[in-house]
Amino acid sequence: MKCSICNNKAVYEAKYSGSFLCKKHFIEFVEKRVKREIREQMALRGREITISVGISGGKDSSVTLYLLNKILSERRNVKIKAFTVDEGIEGYRSTGIEKAEKLCKALNIEHETISFKENYGYTMDRIMKIDKKTISCSHCGPMRRQLMNKISLYDSADYVVLGINQDDYAQSILMNVVKGDISRYIRMAPHDYIREGLVPRILPLRKIPEKEVVLYAILNNIDYDSSWCPYYNMAQRNTFRDIVDKLENETPGSKYAIIKFFDETRKPLKDYYKNDDIKLNKCKTCGAPTPENVCEVCRDIGELKKIEAKL
Ligand SMILES: [Zn+2]
Ligand SMILES: [Zn+2]
Incomplete structure (x- = not known):
């Protein structure tokens, strides 16, 4: 198949848009969307x-x-x-x-x-x-x-x-x-x-x-x-x-x-x-942010220690 944009050999078919893309246009297509996400998700200016x-x-x-x-x-x-x-x-x-x-x-x-x-x-x-x-x-x-x-x-x-x-x-x-x-x-x-x-x-x-x-x-x-x-x-x-x-x-x-x-x-x-729950506490054991008093990792490690002691 041929690239829908430039007629070169297609390497990819985007079924959801019905288009075929050559290597160059596929790479551009990926990068364009990632650039947009970077712009929308992060404030990078100034x-x-x-x-x-x-x-x-x-x-x-x-x-x-x-x-x-x-x-x-x-x-x-x-x-x-x-x-x-x-x-x-x-x-x-x-x-x-x-x-x-x-x-x-x-x-x-x-x-x-x-x-x-x-x-x-x-x-x-x-x-x-x-x-x-x-x-x-x-x-x-x-x-x-x-x-x-x-x-x-x-x-x-x-x-x-x-x-x-x-x-x-x-x-x-x-x-x-x-x-x-x-x-x-x-x-x-x-x-x-x-x-x-x-x-x-x-x-x-x-x-x-x-x-x-x-x-x-x-x-x-x-x-x-x-x-x-x-x-x-x-x-x-x-x-x-x-x-x-x-x-x-x-x-x-x-x-x-x-x-x-x-x-x-x-x-x-x-x-x-x-x-x-935007507000978070500091874990009493390790200081990590948590909605509880003790974070889920410290609770998990506590459990593991208990099981380990019985082994
Ligand atoms: Zn192309
Ligand atoms: Zn903790």
Whole structure:
């Protein structure tokens, strides 16, 4: 097939818009949407800005860092840093860190690592040996989010940027809808407001379908780690992945429409549920921001210690 714009050989068919794109026009098409998201999600004018990018070494975060660097490198007031959270998963995380470091070096971006072991005293491997009942992501998610915030605060970052693609994002929106969790729906990233102690999370790829992220990485020779976490077990998310994919197959553009609906409903909902837990406390144990008195990570570690003592 030929590119709908220039007649060169097409490398991609965007079913949702009915167009075919050559390499050049595909890359432009991705970058145009990411530029718009960057513009809409962050205020980058008139002051020194530090952006902290969470990079796992996987396709989404690698493409995010590559694009952010490409789009923002000419702005002198913007400094980009990158970090990787090391959960302590033997044989998996080390490959990701290697790819992350390699990319940062190629782009001349400062990279650091922050680990579960140093901050919590446990690796994920150890946690999985202690607690055989809970799914890994219930421990890992809150810990990872907390460390991302911690390192971003430490770096005095104005924003923390994550590689979440359109598929992930549409699934998360629907998950919150199906759970009836309006509070979480309102608080989803991208954040356009500041909650004390929390660095706003930004998602430049949230409108780029997963397969376009993969193709973009390939066309730009971005080397990424494609392995899956050995503990990955998110039965619930897989259900939503299937539903969203089915909707997209039957009606191309559904993923985009879910996000559009979210964008248009979030603001009025936020206004209606005024100051919905905007205020946060400091965890009595570790000082991290939390709506409770003790944060969910400290509570989780307390539970793990109890189970461990019985082993
Ligand atoms: Zn073209
Ligand atoms: Zn805590």
